[in-house]
Amino acid sequence: xxxxxxxxxxxxxANEAIETLKKSYDVSIVETKSxxxxxxxxxxxxxxxxxxxxxxxxxxxxxxxxx
Numbered sequence: 821x822x823x824x825x826x827x828x829x830x831x832x833x834a835n836e837a838i839e840t841l842k843k844s845y846d847v848s849i850v851e852t853k854s855x856x857x858x859x860x861x862x863x864x865x866x867x868x869x870x871x872x873x874x875x876x877x878x879x880x881x882x883x884x885x886x887x
Contacts (some may be wrong), residue, residue: 821841826838826870827870828870829869830867831884834870841880845878845880847879847880848880849883850881850884851884851885852886866887867886869884870883870884871884
């Protein structure tokens, strides 16, 4: 199975690809936020994008950030 490059895509648009990957790989999603956000609760209201995708053997770690 070819692993798609998800970096830069909004999380809501990447969900279908992530669900497909979960059938063959252990997929984990790590959340982070932009260092420029001041209010910790405000960041979840903004757009969320995939900022990193790491692949180790049978594991895929997808890091998402709120901007």
